[in-house]
Amino acid sequence: MRLGKTIDKQLQTQHHGLSKRERFEKRVEKMESGCWHWTGSLNKTGYGQFNLNGDRPILTHRASWLIYKGEIPVNSESAYQTLYVLHSCDNPKCVNPEHLFLGSQQGNMDDKMAKGRHAYGNALGEKHGNAKLTPDLVREIRASAETESQLSKRLGIARSSIYAVRRGQTWKHVT
Numbered sequence: 149m150r151l152g153k154t155i156d157k158q159l160q161t162q163h164h165g166l167s168k169r170e171r172f173e174k175r176v177e178k179m180e181s182g183c184w185h186w187t188g189s190l191n192k193t194g195y196g197q198f199n200l201n202g203d204r205p206i207l208t209h210r211a212s213w214l215i216y217k218g219e220i221p222v223n224s225e226s227a228y229q230t231l232y233v234l235h236s237c238d239n240p241k242c243v244n245p246e247h248l249f250l251g252s253q254q255g256n257m258d259d260k261m262a263k264g265r266h267a268y269g270n271a272l273g274e275k276h277g278n279a280k281l282t283p284d285l286v287r288e289i290r291a292s293a294e295t296e297s298q299l300s301k302r303l304g305i306a307r308s309s310i311y312a313v314r315r316g317q318t319w320k321h322v323t
């Protein structure tokens with residue numbers, strides 16, 4: 149399959165003599181709990197970021213998926229272009245690929261329901277005109293180096309919502 153070959157080739161690309169996986173693992177501390185703690189650079193909201201492809205930093209759980217599991221498939225259920233990388237361990241800073249799974253937006257909601265946090269999410273953002281936003285997406289918006297209009301286009305979310313998220317006017321509870 150051509151796509152798979154491309155990914156393999158990308159993963160083998162050396163950077164300062166180290167593969168992407170080696171660069172990533174140098175910044176990971178494996179905890180007794182099984183979670184992988186990120187010790188590398190953080191974005192301004194305190195989330196781990198990693199420059200996987202040498203163009204711009206991305207959130208570390210998404211980088212982890214791309215390194216260990218492969219491509220993040222297109223999300224057919226949402227305007228958001230790819231599926232979400234979600235945490236089964238409920239630790240948003242964890243980068244252990246075994247604690248990550250893919251979900252659509254609905255999957256994210258189901259996951260929240262299962263964890264009993266649905267009411268919390270609704271009260272604090274998801275039903276206040278930001279129906280398309282999720283906590284992981286809010287973190288991605290805040291971590292991204294893209295402009296508001298680029299993000300708006302890529303994620304299918306109104307620019308005004310992205311501005312408000314970045315200024316901390318909405319989704320204040322998401323850190």
Ligand SMILES: [Zn+2]
Pocket residue numbers: 182183184237239242243244247
């Ligand atoms: Zn974990």
